[in-house]
Amino acid sequence: MSSGFHPSVEQYLETLYDLSEDGETIIQARLAERLKHSAPTVSAVVKKLIGDGDVIKIGRNIQLTEKGLKRAQSVVRKHRLAERLLTDVLGIEWHLVHEEAGLLEHVISDRVEQKILEITGNPTTCPHGNPIPGSQSVNTTGEFRLLSCEARKTYKISRIGEVLESDTEILALLYSFGITPGKNILIKSINFEATHLQDSGLTIQTSKGINTIGVKIAEQLWVT
Numbered sequence: 729m730s731s732g733f734h735p736s737v738e739q740y741l742e743t744l745y746d747l748s749e750d751g752e753t754i755i756q757a758r759l760a761e762r763l764k765h766s767a768p769t770v771s772a773v774v775k776k777l778i779g780d781g782d783v784i785k786i787g788r789n790i791q792l793t794e795k796g797l798k799r800a801q802s803v804v805r806k807h808r809l810a811e812r813l814l815t816d817v818l819g820i821e822w823h824l825v826h827e828e829a830g831l832l833e834h835v836i837s838d839r840v841e842q843k844i845l846e847i848t849g850n851p852t853t854c855p856h857g858n859p860i861p862g863s864q865s866v867n868t869t870g871e872f873r874l875l876s877c878e879a880r881k882t883y884k885i886s887r888i889g890e891v892l893e894s895d896t897e898i899l900a901l902l903y904s905f906g907i908t909p910g911k912n913i914l915i916k917s918i919n920f921e922a923t924h925l926q927d928s929g930l931t932i933q934t935s936k937g938i939n940t941i942g943v944k945i946a947e948q949l950w951v952t
């Protein structure tokens with residue numbers, strides 16, 4: 729394997745990529761929260777990434793450099809292709825593949841990656857709708873968070889944010905609600921002001937029925 733085996737560093741690069749994909753400002757505390765690592769651990773890895781020229785810090789903001797972006801894209805590509813292999817070829821359930829792919833992404837060589845691309849028919853997105861870096865024809869312009877939707881309007885789910893992908897329970901729920909990429913949903917009502925958090929959310933009609941999802945979930949669903 730040409731790139732070597734550095735799961736920890738690769739995990740950081742991947743997380744930085746995911747956060748910037750969702751337009752988030754990246755500070756160390758956010759990395760710590762996403763990776764569930766302690767502040768000193770995050771500081772040490774970020775220091776190493778800066779030393780290697782993969783990231784730069786502007787004030788408190790952490791950004792991938794061109795070199796870091798290339799490395800991150802390679803890991804993310806392998807992750808999303810591995811998910812495709814697991815769902816499309818091996819038949820593993822949609823809500824479980826993210827975790828499995830998190831292990832595989834570090835050991836897939838460029839040769840194996842090429843074979844996965846062929847066997848899965850050159851996919852442009854992962855099974856959760858997130859674009860595979862380097863693939864053609866992915867157009868994410870015009871997509872926005874479901875949180876800013878309007879009642880009584882229909883939207884199409886474009887992708888499930890990576891933050892939700894690591895929560896298998898929520899993914900399983902979304903699947904059972906028929907909230908998956910490419911599906912149309914109708915917003916029946918919006919209630920973000922409810923006094924009890926569990927009453928607060930979006931009531932959505934899909935081909936599988938009418939269900940309510942919370943604010944935290946709506947925030948991580950991207951639609952057009």
Ligand SMILES: [Zn+2]
Binds near residue numbers: 808
């Ligand atoms: Zn995915």
